[in-house]
Amino acid sequence: MALELGKSEWRLGFTTGLGQRARERTVAARDVVALIKEIGRAKERFKLASSARVVSCYEAGRDGFWLHRFLVQEGVENCVVDSASIEVNRRAKRVKTDALDVRKLSAMLVRYDEGERKVWSVVRVPTAEEEDNRHLHRELDTLRVERTRATNRIQGLLAGQGLRLGTKKDLPEQLKAMRLYDGRPLPLALHCRLLRENARVELIDSQIRELETDRAELAKEWEAPEAEKVRQLLQLRGIGINSAWLFVHEFFGWRKFSNRRQVGALAGLTPTPYQSGQLSRDQGISKAGQKLVRHLAIEIAWGWVRFQPRSQLTLWYQERFGGGGSRLRRIGIVALARKLLIALWRCLETNAVPEGALLKA
Numbered sequence: 001m002a003l004e005l006g007k008s009e010w011r012l013g014f015t016t017g018l019g020q021r022a023r024e025r026t027v028a029a030r031d032v033v034a035l036i037k038e039i040g041r042a043k044e045r046f047k048l049a050s051s052a053r054v055v056s057c058y059e060a061g062r063d064g065f066w067l068h069r070f071l072v073q074e075g076v077e078n079c080v081v082d083s084a085s086i087e088v089n090r091r092a093k094r095v096k097t098d099a100l101d102v103r104k105l106s107a108m109l110v111r112y113d114e115g116e117r118k119v120w121s122v123v124r125v126p127t128a129e130e131e132d133n134r135h136l137h138r139e140l141d142t143l144r145v146e147r148t149r150a151t152n153r154i155q156g157l158l159a160g161q162g163l164r165l166g167t168k169k170d171l172p173e174q175l176k177a178m179r180l181y182d183g184r185p186l187p188l189a190l191h192c193r194l195l196r197e198n199a200r201v202e203l204i205d206s207q208i209r210e211l212e213t214d215r216a217e218l219a220k221e222w223e224a225p226e227a228e229k230v231r232q233l234l235q236l237r238g239i240g241i242n243s244a245w246l247f248v249h250e251f252f253g254w255r256k257f258s259n260r261r262q263v264g265a266l267a268g269l270t271p272t273p274y275q276s277g278q279l280s281r282d283q284g285i286s287k288a289g290q291k292l293v294r295h296l297a298i299e300i301a302w303g304w305v306r307f308q309p310r311s312q313l314t315l316w317y318q319e320r321f322g323g324g325g326s327r328l329r330r331i332g333i334v335a336l337a338r339k340l341l342i343a344l345w346r347c348l349e350t351n352a353v354p355e356g357a358l359l360k361a
Contacts, residue, residue, distance in 0.1 A: 001013065001014050001039065001042070001054060001055070001056040001057075001076075001106075001109075002022070002056070002057055002058070002102050002105035002106040002109055003056060003057070003058040003067075003102075003105075004058070004059075004098045004101050004102040004105065005029070005058055005059070005061065005062075005063050005067075006029060006098065007029060008028070008029055009026050009027065009028055009029055010026070010027050010028070010029050010031075010035070011024065011025075011026050011098050011099065011101075011102045012024065012025045012026070012027065012035070012038055012102070013102035013103060013105065013106040014038075014039075014042040014045075014046070014106075015106045015107075015110060016046050016048075017110060018107065018110050018111070018114075021103075022102065022103050022106040022107075023042060023045060023046075024099065024102060024103075025038050025041075025042075032067075032070055036074065039054060039076075053077070054075070054076045054077065055076070055077045055078075055079075055109065055113050056071055056076050056077070056078045056079075056109075057078065057079050057080070057081050057105060057109045057112075058078075058080065058081065058105075059080075059081050059082075059083045059086070059105075060080045060081065060082060060083060060123045061083065064131075065080065065125050065126065065131065068080050068125050069125075069128070079112070079122045079123075080122065080123040080125055081105075081120050081121070081122060081123065082120065082121040082122070082123055084121075084288070085120040085121035086104070086105075086108070086120055087108075087119075087120075108120060124255060126254050127254070130249075130253070130254040133226060133249050133253075134249050134250060136211060136214065136215055136218075136245075136249075137215070137242075137245050137246050137249060137250075139211060140208065140211050140212070140215075141292070143204050143207055143208050143211070144208065146204055147201060147204045147205065147208070150197055150200050150201045150204065151168070151201060153197055154171075154194060154197050154198065154201070157190060157193065157194060157197075158178075158194070161180055161186070161190070162180065162181050163178055163180075168201075171194070171195075171198045172195060172198070175191055175194055175195070215241065215245060216241065219231065219234070219241060219244075219245070225253070226248050226249060226253040226254075229248045229252060229253060229348050230244045230245055230248050232347070232348060232351075233247060233248065233344065233347070233348070234360070235359050235360055236308075236347075236353070236354075236357055236358075236359060236360070237307045237308060237357070237358045237359065237360050238300065238303045238304045238306070238307035238308050239300065242296075243296055243299075243300050246292060246293065246296055247293065247296070247341075247344065250290055250292055250293050251266070251267070251290060251293050251341075252344070252345060252348050257345060260342040260345070263341055263342050263345050264338045264341065264342065265286070265288070265289065266289040266290060266293075267289055267290055267293050267294045267297060267337075267338070267341055268285060268286050268287040268288040268289040268290070268291070268294045269285050269286075269294060269297070269334060269337060269338040269341070270285060270286050270338070271283075271284070271285060271286075272284065272285065272286045285334060293341075294337075297337040297338075297340065297341050298333060298334060298337045300337070300340065301333050301334075301336045301337040301340050302333060304336070304340055305317060305318075305333075305336070307358075308354075308356070308357050308358060310356050310358065311354055311355065311356040311357045311358075312354070312355040312356045313336060313339055313340060313343060313354060313355075313356075314356075315356070316336075316339075317332055317333070317335075317336045320332060321333075321335075340354075
């Protein structure tokens with residue numbers, strides 16, 4: 001069974017093997033009762049026993065993983081598929097409909113179940129608790145983006161009148177003292193809008209402080225294995241609470257890596273060479289997987305060079321890229337970020353501190 005999930009309706013495709021046209025049905029979105037009934041009707045249509053094995057798939061997206069947990073609870077062998085790994089027609093224009101998508105998924109699901117494991121990439125589904133633990137740092141990241149937008153909006157509105165805000169404190173008093181080029185005070189509507197924007201910034205600041213306080217308390221007192229890994233990373237100089245918390249809850253805390261290649265690939269930091277005949281070039285890093293982890297890893301790599309000057313990673317970077325120009329150093333810092341993630345993974349798995357790294361007092 002392949003599921004094409006839409007906002008208002010779900011399209012289902014049932015088949016028993018390759019070469020068979022999928023039996024297509026449509027149910028209302030999130031109507032799990034109708035979904036179970038359609039599975040039963042499909043078994044009757046294909047003359048299968050009620051206890052017959054059912055394998056299903058759907059693309060990872062807005063609906064998340066609750067449907068996967070429901071299907072597994074009902075005895076269905078479900079897999080969540082990475083949408084970017086599904087093969088498509090390479091022509092400039094191609095037909096794309098939900099009906100074609102569900103037929104494509106049905107055929108590829110049969111191939112996957114028959115043993116062709118590389119037909120697509122399957123998403124690692126977190127547990128409900130692991131998924132819930134990711135809300136704190138993601139909400140913090142969202143609030144910081146909203147605060148930056150609101151602050152920039154205030155600066156932009158003032159710049160449109162030829163004014164500039166010196167400090168963010170006591171904004172209401174500053175607005176009263178501001179004068180336009182001709183000596184007039186700020187227009188009333190603009191003044192009121194700036195006050196509302198400032199109130200929004202203050203509200204966001206209070207929420208950020210509250211979340212940061214909760215996170216600090218959890219990092220100290222929480223007895224979960226994830227908290228222990230956070231505390232372990234915090235011992236390294238150059239690793240703060242923001243990076244340690246995100247690395248653990250988005251990357252190391254609930255995923256099981258088999259080798260260093262998986263670590264680099266999931267962060268999207270692996271190279272993507274292109275070779276055809278006599279043509280050979282590098283397309284840069286893949287940029288697949290966890291975007292938050294990749295961005296933070298590159299930022300932490302710059303800090304690692306500064307705060308861990310005697311570590312083996314820093315010495316490797318300085319020897320290979322330190323003497324080059326700014327472009328070469330930026331390329332090298334991406335390579336260092338990949339090596340640093342692998343070193344942190346080994347640190348958490350084997351308690352081995354990266355070679356030459358210093359610990360905090």
